[in-house]
Amino acid sequence: MALDKPMKLNSLGFAKSPQDTRVLVAMSGGVDSSVVAAVLHDQGYDVVGITLQLYDHGAALAKKGACCAGRDIHDARRVAQELGFPHYVLDYENRFKESVIDEFADAYLAGSTPVPCIRCNEKVKFRDLLETAKDLDADCMATGHYIQRFMGVQKAELHAAADANRDQSYFLFSTKQEQLDYLRFPLGHLKSKSETRDLARKYGLEVADKPDSQDICFVPNGSYAAVIEKLRPEAAAPGEIVDLTGKVLGVHKGIINYTIGQRRGLGIGGGDPLYVVKLDADKKQVIVGPKSALAxxxxxxxxxxxxxxxxxxxxxxxxxxxxxxxxxxxxxxxxxxxxxxxxxxxxxxxxxxxxxxxxxxxxxxxxxxxxxxxxxxx
Known part of the structure; x- marks a missing residue:
């Protein structure tokens, strides 16, 4: 009696047909995640789109063109409607504030320079949203990140994107192994962003020429200090600018206005160039020194x-x-x-x-x- 041949794996790595494979696609409303949804839907997968509402879009923190703005939710919903797969918007405002915005503000107050996009991937998208995907009986979750996932000899591996200019590995380093087992990144093999936009045009997506978001989604115009001062008014407390010996050189208007390596805007002109080499939150001091002190x-x-x-x-x-x-x-x-x-x-x-x-x-x-x-x- 002949044995049944094992079923060939589909493009997402499952031994079943695409129509029997449910994929939750995290849709930001941008061209990348929209193309992911369109490609997988075209291949016959059971696609479910999810967009996260991460903060109050009417609040002062919102900005036009950011990844979480109301326009983006509208764009994601429209893509799903045009292609014909279900789409849901989930209110994650409280989770986002607690896990990302509050930590961002506290880190700056402590004299650090945080990277909130990493925390958002780690604590919201790849933790909370991933659990939602499992609750919806999805076999995997796909995103528009430019990074690659390969099956190695022992387990799933994370690899840099084929396009070094688009590679997002720096922002995804904290992805846990169990998350990596469940995640898929369909754009990681593309050689350029123009390929993504060409695919968007192929599927008739109106977001094909939508500009990429450049700033942190909850930071208007890239002004970290303005956001932190709104969240933590005490952050604008003045203090001393001192050199490496402790000599007072000037006064600052809050350490949140300074970053390590900064040279311009110190207000202490004259002499050799000085750079911010340390921020002492406890003493409210900005410590400056020569460029060599930064190394x-x-x-x-x-x-x-x-x-x-x-x-x-x-x-x-x-x-x-x-x-x-x-x-x-x-x-x-x-x-x-x-x-x-x-x-x-x-x-x-x-x-x-x-x-x-x-x-x-x-x-x-x-x-x-x-x-x-x-x-x-x-």
């Missing part, structure tokens, strides 16, 4: 998320590549675990402006795989 080779990390095949605490040290800012390419480094979720990074070449609150993302120095990362701490 560092040793970086301490907390909340490390490890996606490698080895057990993290079993590593004595490991050669990797790291990015300490989203705008910088990976650079050679040595990773040394110091606890279950902490580590030190020794950079091969000193970096300037490394700031607490930013992410340090781990890469395979010889390939495209992401091994996770951690949060830079003092």
């Amino acid at each position: 560092t080779r040793m970086v301490n990390l907390k909340e490390v998320n490890w996606l490698g095949d080895d057990i993290f605490t079993d590593l004595a040290e490991r050669r990797i590549a790291v990015r300490v800012r989203s705008t910088r390419p990976p650079t050679d480094a040595i990773l040394r675990p110091t606890g279950p979720s902490s580590a030190t990074i020794e950079l091969a070449v000193a970096e300037e402006g490394v700031s607490a609150g930013q992410a340090c993302v781990f890469y395979d120095p010889d390939g495209t795989r992401i091994f996770g990362g951690g949060w830079i701490t003092r």
